[in-house]
Amino acid sequence: MFSKLRLNVIFLIFAIFLSLIFRELFILQIINNDENTQDIISQNFETFYIPAPRGEILDLNGNKLAESILEPYLFLNQKKINEENITIYKQFISFNFNELTNEEIDNFFNSQELFVEIANLNEYETDLRIKIQDYEAFQIFNQPKRTYIYKDLFSHVIGYIGKPNQNELIEYSNAFGNKTVGKNGLERYYENILSGQPSEITLQNGEIIEIKPAVPGKDIQITVDVNAQEVVKESLQQGIILANKSFDTVNLIERGAVVVQKIDTGEITAMVSLPDFDPNQFVLGISEFEFKKLNRTQAFNNFAIQGLYPPGSVFKVVAYWLAVNEGIFPEDASNSGQYVNCEGSLSFGFDDGSKQVYQDWKPEGHGRVNLSEALKQSCNVYFWDIALKIWRTFGNTDSEAMLQEYSKELGFSSLSKIDLPFEKEGVIPDRELFEDWKISKPELVRPEGWLGGDLMNLIIGQGAITTTPIQVSNAYRALLTGIKSNPYLFNEDLNINEENINISSEFINFLLDDLNLVTNPGGTAYRSFQVMGDLTYDIGGKTGTAQNAGDLNNTSWFVGVDSISNPKYLIVTVVEEGGSGSAVAAPVSRRIIQYLLEEDLTPVEFGEITE
Amino acid sequence: MINRRITILGPEGTNVYVIFQYLIFCVISWFTLFNITNEIGLDIQNVLVRQITFTLLGLTVFFLFTYVSISNIFALSNVLMISSTILLIGVLFTVESLGARRRYDLGVFDFQPSEFTKIAFVIFLAAVISQKRNNLLGLALILSNILLVYSQPDLGTTIILLSVVLGMYFISDVKLKTLLAFLIMMFVSFFILLEFDLVSSFQVQRITDFYSAEIQDFSQKQSRLQISLGGFLGDNLSNTENISIFVPVQTTDFIFSSFAKSYGFIGCITLLFLWIFFGFRVYSLIITTNSEFEKFLLAGFMILLYLQILINIATVVGLIPLTGDPFPLLSLGGSSIIAVSTIFGIINRIFIENNQVI
Numbered sequence: 001m002f003s004k005l006r007l008n009v010i011f012l013i014f015a016i017f018l019s020l021i022f023r024e025l026f027i028l029q030i031i032n033n034d035e036n037t038q039d040i041i042s043q044n045f046e047t048f049y050i051p052a053p054r055g056e057i058l059d060l061n062g063n064k065l066a067e068s069i070l071e072p073y074l075f076l077n078q079k080k081i082n083e084e085n086i087t088i089y090k091q092f093i094s095f096n097f098n099e100l101t102n103e104e105i106d107n108f109f110n111s112q113e114l115f116v117e118i119a120n121l122n123e124y125e126t127d128l129r130i131k132i133q134d135y136e137a138f139q140i141f142n143q144p145k146r147t148y149i150y151k152d153l154f155s156h157v158i159g160y161i162g163k164p165n166q167n168e169l170i171e172y173s174n175a176f177g178n179k180t181v182g183k184n185g186l187e188r189y190y191e192n193i194l195s196g197q198p199s200e201i202t203l204q205n206g207e208i209i210e211i212k213p214a215v216p217g218k219d220i221q222i223t224v225d226v227n228a229q230e231v232v233k234e235s236l237q238q239g240i241i242l243a244n245k246s247f248d249t250v251n252l253i254e255r256g257a258v259v260v261q262k263i264d265t266g267e268i269t270a271m272v273s274l275p276d277f278d279p280n281q282f283v284l285g286i287s288e289f290e291f292k293k294l295n296r297t298q299a300f301n302n303f304a305i306q307g308l309y310p311p312g313s314v315f316k317v318v319a320y321w322l323a324v325n326e327g328i329f330p331e332d333a334s335n336s337g338q339y340v341n342c343e344g345s346l347s348f349g350f351d352d353g354s355k356q357v358y359q360d361w362k363p364e365g366h367g368r369v370n371l372s373e374a375l376k377q378s379c380n381v382y383f384w385d386i387a388l389k390i391w392r393t394f395g396n397t398d399s400e401a402m403l404q405e406y407s408k409e410l411g412f413s414s415l416s417k418i419d420l421p422f423e424k425e426g427v428i429p430d431r432e433l434f435e436d437w438k439i440s441k442p443e444l445v446r447p448e449g450w451l452g453g454d455l456m457n458l459i460i461g462q463g464a465i466t467t468t469p470i471q472v473s474n475a476y477r478a479l480l481t482g483i484k485s486n487p488y489l490f491n492e493d494l495n496i497n498e499e500n501i502n503i504s505s506e507f508i509n510f511l512l513d514d515l516n517l518v519t520n521p522g523g524t525a526y527r528s529f530q531v532m533g534d535l536t537y538d539i540g541g542k543t544g545t546a547q548n549a550g551d552l553n554n555t556s557w558f559v560g561v562d563s564i565s566n567p568k569y570l571i572v573t574v575v576e577e578g579g580s581g582s583a584v585a586a587p588v589s590r591r592i593i594q595y596l597l598e599e600d601l602t603p604v605e606f607g608e609i610t611e
Numbered sequence: 612m613i614n615r616r617i618t619i620l621g622p623e624g625t626n627v628y629v630i631f632q633y634l635i636f637c638v639i640s641w642f643t644l645f646n647i648t649n650e651i652g653l654d655i656q657n658v659l660v661r662q663i664t665f666t667l668l669g670l671t672v673f674f675l676f677t678y679v680s681i682s683n684i685f686a687l688s689n690v691l692m693i694s695s696t697i698l699l700i701g702v703l704f705t706v707e708s709l710g711a712r713r714r715y716d717l718g719v720f721d722f723q724p725s726e727f728t729k730i731a732f733v734i735f736l737a738a739v740i741s742q743k744r745n746n747l748l749g750l751a752l753i754l755s756n757i758l759l760v761y762s763q764p765d766l767g768t769t770i771i772l773l774s775v776v777l778g779m780y781f782i783s784d785v786k787l788k789t790l791l792a793f794l795i796m797m798f799v800s801f802f803i804l805l806e807f808d809l810v811s812s813f814q815v816q817r818i819t820d821f822y823s824a825e826i827q828d829f830s831q832k833q834s835r836l837q838i839s840l841g842g843f844l845g846d847n848l849s850n851t852e853n854i855s856i857f858v859p860v861q862t863t864d865f866i867f868s869s870f871a872k873s874y875g876f877i878g879c880i881t882l883l884f885l886w887i888f889f890g891f892r893v894y895s896l897i898i899t900t901n902s903e904f905e906k907f908l909l910a911g912f913m914i915l916l917y918l919q920i921l922i923n924i925a926t927v928v929g930l931i932p933l934t935g936d937p938f939p940l941l942s943l944g945g946s947s948i949i950a951v952s953t954i955f956g957i958i959n960r961i962f963i964e965n966n967q968v969i
Contacts, residue, residue, distance in 0.1 A: 001784040002741075002906045004898065010778055010914065011894070017921050018883065024928045028839045029876040036839035045857045202857060209829060210859060 046203045048114045049177030052196030052214035053144035057158055057186060058221040060269075065226070066158055066187075068144035068216075071122045072129075075115040076108055079206025080137035089137060093118060096128055114203060115139060139208075141199075146180075146283050152276045153229055156302035157222075157268075157420070157489065159185020160279035174198060183282075184300070186222065186489060188421045193218050222489045223267035231595040232258045232270040236573065238604035239588035240274065243578040246606055249553045255576040257303035259473045260592065263480055263567050266487045266496075268418070270592075273303040305416070305423045308466035309574060312546030312581065313378045313611060314557045315407075315461030317479060317511065319386055320375055322406045324507055328393075329371070330385030336371035336510075342381040348388055358384055358456065361545075361611040376517035378524050378543060378611055380460050387459040391452040403459060404430045409501060410475035410484065412467055417486035417497070426471060429454065429464035462547060473572040476559050480508055480567060515540030516564045525558065528586035528607035532594065538564050539593060543581035545611035553577035554611075558585035562596045569596050580609040629959040632889050633673065633952070636940035637666045639870070639882065644943060646846075646873040647861055658862050658943055665945045669952035676956025681964055684957065685904050688731075688738035692752050695731040698724035699759035713763050714946075725760050725768045726950035732756065732775055733911035740783045741903035767934030771918055773797070778914040779907060830859045831929040834868035838928060845875030862943040864935050867927045886920060896962060905961050912954050 028036070053068035081089060086109060093105050097119050108116045121129060121140065132138045146161055148154065162183040164175040172191055175181040177198030182188035199214035236258050243253045260270040277299045281290065294300065301307065323329055324336055332340045344365030347357040358380070360366070366379040374382035387403070394400045408414065413428040427433070431450035438445055444464065457463030470487060478484040482503040485496050519529040519536050524543040529536045544557030556578030560571040571589045578584040587604045594601050644659050702724050705712050714721035732753070739749050753776060761769040781790060837856050840846070858865050871879050890913060897909045916939055923938045925931045937947040 002903055002910075003782055003784050006782045007894075007897065007910055010782065010910075011890070014917050014921065017925070018887075020930065021921070021924050021928060022880075022883075024930060025838065025871070025876060025879050028835060028928065029841050029871065029879075030843060033839055033842045036836050039836055204857075 046114055048201045048203065049179070050141050050199040050201065050214065051144055051178040051180065052174070052198045053216040054146060054161070054178075054187075054196065055194040055217035056219040057194075058219060060221070060223055060225045062221065063226050064149055065154055065222075066146065066148050068146050070142040071120055071145050072140050073143045074118040074121050074132065075139045075141055076118055077115055077137045077139050077206060078109075078111065079114065079203070081109065085137070089135065092135065096124070096131070115141070115201075117143075120145070148279045148283075150226065150229075151280060152278045153226070153233060154224070155185075155276040155279050155299075156273045156304070157185055157224060157271050158279065159183060159187040159421075160282040161187050162282055184422070185302070185420060186220070189419050190220055190490065193220060220490050220492070223262075223269060223491070224271065224489065225269050228260060228270040228592075228595065229272065231601065232260060232592055233272045233274075233276075235588045235591040235604055236272055236274055236575070238591070239573070239575055239578065239584050242587075242604055242606055243556070243575055243584045246583070247553055247577075247579050249577055250551050251553075251577060253553070253575065253577045254297060255303060255307070256578065257307055257469045257574050258588070258592065259304050259469045259570075259572045260596075261473045261477060261487055261570045261572075263477055263561075263570055265491075266474070266477060266483075266485050267491065268487055268489050269569065271302075271304050271489075273301065273307070275299040302420065302422075303574070303576070304469045305418060305420055307468055307574065307576070308424055308426050309468075309555045309557075309576070310463065310465050310546040310548075311461040311467045311472055312544035312555065312557050313380075313461060314472055314542050314544035314559050314581070315465070315467070316375060316378065316383055316459070317476065317542060318407050318410060318412075319383050319403060319459045320371065320511065320514075321410075321479060321503075321507070322403060323371060323386055324510070325406075326402070328386055328389050330382060331389065333370070339368040339370045339373075340382065340385065342366040342369050342379050344381070346381045346384050346388075356453065372514045372517060375514045375542070376523045378518075383459045384456045387456040388452065391455050395452065401430045403455065404428050407475075410478050412465075412471055412475060416468075416470045416474045418470055419486075419488050419490055423470070424468055426466040426468055427464060429458060433464075461544060469572045469574050472557075472559060473570050476561075476570050476572075479503065479511060480561070480570075482508070512540060512561070512564045512567065515542060515561055518542055524582040524610045525586040525590075525607065528582060528590050528605075531602050531605075532590065532599070535597065535599065540564050541586065541589065543586055543610065545579070545581045548577070554579050556583070556585040557581045558589045560586075560589040560593055562593050569593075571596075580607075580611055582610045583607040628892060629955060629962060630673070632885065633940070633955045635885060637669070640866075640941045640943075641666075643866060643870045643873060643941065644862060647866075647869050661945075662943050662948075665943075665948045668945065669948040672949050672952040673956040673959070676953055677959050677963070679957075679960065681902070681905060681908075681957075681961060684734060684908075685738055688735045691731040692735040692756075695724065695728045696752060696756055696759070698727060699756060702763065703759070713765055721946070723944075723946040725763070725765055726946040728756055728760060729768070729771065729775070729915055730950055730953055732772060733779070733908065733915055736776065736779045737904055737907035737911050740779060741907050765935075767922070767936045770934065771915070771922070771936065774918055775911060775915055778918075779911050782910055783907070830865060831926070831933060833858045834865050834927050835929050837868045838871040841872040841875040841878070843876050845871075845878050846873050863937060864923070864942065865927055866942045867924055867938050870941065871927075886917070890917065893958060896965060900961065900965050905965075909958065909961060912958060916951070916954065 053070060056064055056068070057066040059065055076089065090105055090109070093100065093108070094102065100119075108118060129140070132140070148158060148160070160183055161180040163179065164172065164181040168181045169175050172181055172195065174195045174197055177200070178195055182191040182194065187194065194217045196217035197215040200212040201208055202210040236256050240253055240256055247253070254275055257273040258270065259268065261268055275297045277294050329335065329338065330340045342360065342365045344363045345357055345359045347355065349355040360380045366373070366377045366381070369377065369379050369382050371382070373379065390402055394402060407428045413426050415423050415425050434445045434450040434454070438447070438449065454463060458465055474484070474487055478501050482501050483498055484501055485498040488496065516537070516539070517523050518541050519525045519539045525541055526536070529539060532539065539560070539562065541558055541560040544559070546555040546557065548555060554577070556575040558573045558581050560573070561567050562569040562571070571592050573585040573589045575584050575588070583606055586607050591601055591604050640662060641659060644662050648658055702715060703712055705715060713725065714723045735749070735752070757769060757772050760772060777790065777793070833856060837858050840856065858868055861869055870882070874881075893909055893913055897906050900906060900909075919936050919939055922931065922934055923936050926934055926936070937944055939951045940948065
């Protein structure tokens with residue numbers, strides 16, 4: 001039975017309790033209001049942050065590429081230093097930490113920080129830690145130390161961390177407490193995933209009253225493979241040494257890049273840019289001299305995504321696609337199989353009466369060539385003929401920029417949107433651009449503006465056109481799959497935009513067969529691939545040799561496909577001032593393909609000078 | 612039973628008064644949390660965004676229970692109690708965080724089974740007492756739940772559960788002698804536990820410290836100062852210089868101190884009178900309803916809610932030692948909001964079934 005009386009008793013107890021609370025609130029808020037406000041103003045709360053460990057970066061097979069290890073650091077609590085004990089602490093520090101100069105020690109005591117970092121205790125004997133316990137102004141905090149295990153192997157992919165600047169402090173909320181921020185590479189692109197929340201230490205009058213533990217950053221597993229990366233770097237280094245030996249250039253040949261991309265997904269298996277650097281230097285503190293030295297060689301640039309080069313003949317596949325798709329062939333041919341005669345030069349006239357002669361790289365000519373032969377031998381005349389046809393048919397009409405449209409559809413002159421910062425987009429020139437340049441960069445263009453000769457330059461990847469290795473790789477991938485999407489290193493947090501390109505499987509097979517001709521007898525890269533014997537029957541590629549202005553040696557390009565019957569990887573190699581693509585970039589790629597096909601590696605040897 | 616017309620807000624509409632009160636408490640919580648963080652952002656880590664999400668979840672639960680008839684709740688009392696026991700056993704196998712195993716990590720928020728236990732407890736006790744089926748199994752379930760919560764360890768919830776048991780038996784016509792015997796037994800067992808070191812000395816010390824030394828817990832000292840800052844009108848109305856003060860767990864257990872700072876003595880009185888007013892409405896329902904089960908259910912919920920409020924405020928103003936209970940509907944926290952929403956939903960249903968639509 002329910003008892004109303006007893007329920008009233010309970011509510012009465014509650015009422016008494018509640019009146020006690022009201023009394024307390026009244027005392028606090030009305031009677032003691034002013035007094036307590038004074039108390040609060042005299043309270044002195046301060047916060048100090050200890051960085052959170054960053055997430056690890058792992059390769060495809062789970063090998064650690066970057067890790068953050070907690071190490072004990074000695075800190076000096078400034079609030080506990082006074083005139084009486086300052087000399088004792090100064091003496092203790094200079095006695096126990098020999099390598100610190102007196103100036104550095106003085107700086108510790110003049111610092112504005114609540115806690116001043118003195119040293120990493122792991123670098124000293126353990127009994128020092130026992131001695132420290134007697135000094136109340138010393139405090140040991142575990143702080144993470146970033147280590148890049150493979151040193152310079154991943155300098156451009158992983159990047160490095162550094163002290164945040166003003167903009168970074170605003171952009172990344174944890175940067176202030178973590179005292180570091182990703183400066184380049186994946187460390188920057190995935191800063192929000194990798195960085196954790198710093199530990200927050202609250203002090204009142206110098207005493208620690210609360211420690212909020214840090215939340216570590218998340219790990220990321222990326223698509224690169226340590227072993228592939230190692231082979232790629234070795235091969236590129238060999239290629240650069242070889243180029244220096246073979247060419248008598250004004251400048252030292254030292255820059256180059258390789259991208260190895262999986263064809264089906266677009267993920268990056270290896271990405272190397274030379275020269276490189278050891279990102280651990282930034283953790284330990286890099287000297288101004290070292291920094292300047294590295295900066296002078298452009299070691300901080302990732303040429304795979306930032307190097308802007310005219311692509312030379314590797315660009316001919318764009319015209320190849322256009323020719324098949326639009327049915328535009330040289331004057332005397334009506335289809336891709338029909339042969340025309342290449343005599344080593346092309347003379348032609350324009351409507352304005354001007355007449356010009358263009359010389360092919362092979363003065364005696366390529367003889368009878370059709371589209372396949374033109375790609376195999378990298379015949380310029382054939383492609384110039386296509387450009388002339390476009391110019392004569394569509395010049396000064398809306399369809400004039402047909403070749404540019406095809407290039408842009410493959411992703412040239414726009415960012416590939418790979419998950420790395422500071423990518424560059426390059427240029428595909430057209431009439432509009434030249435009109436703009438007349439005003440902004442008059443030294444680069446003639447007063448007449450865009451002419452047929454410019455289109456002829458463009459079709460063989462010369463002139464004002466610039467591309468990055470990643471763009472070239474992604475464009476070939478689009479041609480071989482019909483899908484254009486952003487290449488990536490870490491796919492869990494990325495929106496991959498797939499765009500279908502109208503390419504038939506018939507065309508893909510046609511193109512693969514012709515790329516195969518390049519690495520086989522009669523092809524420009526045959527000499528470089530000869531060591532692989534019968535395997536060349538299933539390998540393909542395209543050489544490129546881009547001319548540079550002035551005394552500069554040519555830029556050496558090669559785009560390789562590991563297998564024609566089952567294409568898995570695209571290998572794009574570029575060596576700045578490396579000379580002919582078939583001589584330097586092709587053998588570098590060949591060694592990488594040997595690795596990808598699990599063959600024995602043979603050294604990079606000089607190929608054949610073509611183009 | 613009469614066939615009831617089901618409308619969008621429950622059979623015969625919803626009780627405007629209950630939903631109004633519920634929403635007022637939620638909105639007060641939003642304003643208080645906004646005063647603490649002072650930031651607006653659509654980040655799930657933002658406390659205001661979290662609380663609004665929890666409130667929406669809570670509203671859903673509120674209406675869900677509006678559709679569950681009281682006879683069904685009565686029928687489910689045993690099932691609820693057994694599932695509560697299973698959940699409490701399960702939580703002992705989770706990962707320890709901050710020295711206790713209290714929650715299941717559900718990604719977006721943590722689920723605290725002890726919040727569920729509180730509701731299951733009231734429903735089960737109401738069923739047992741109204742039916743007078745005082746069997747051993749029921750007693751065993753009740754005691755095991757209290758012990759399981761205690762072993763998390765969660766002293767605050769243990770005290771609340773014990774008080775709910777005592778309170779609900781007290782309002783039935785059980786002999787006072789029996790209750791007294793129960794109380795004595797509790798004290799004896801507490802000292803036995805103490806003797807065998809089964810009560811952590813830390814917990815005992817906290818209690819003895821509180822009443823022996825002048826120094827209170829640091830957070831309580833800070834919260835008292837913060838309450839003072841509110842004055843008569845609070846920060847928001849009186850245009851005084853904004854002085855900030857550091858109080859730990861500001862958004863959860865100590866949210867009342869921040870509320871008191873923002874809205875002053877006036878605000879505190881208003882909030883507490885809203886709850887007292889709600890109490891009177893429910894009290895009149897307890898008197899008028901004919902069902903014994905509903906009487907005990909409502910009384911149990913009232914004891915549960917008011918006990919939590921009183922303990923929370925008493926802790927924050929420093930009248931009792933630190934326990935760590937949330938303030939119903941004011942504190943940030945998914946489990947607590949969903950639990951209180953369930954209680955409000957059931958109360959709403961009882962109002963409807965008694966045709967007390969206002």
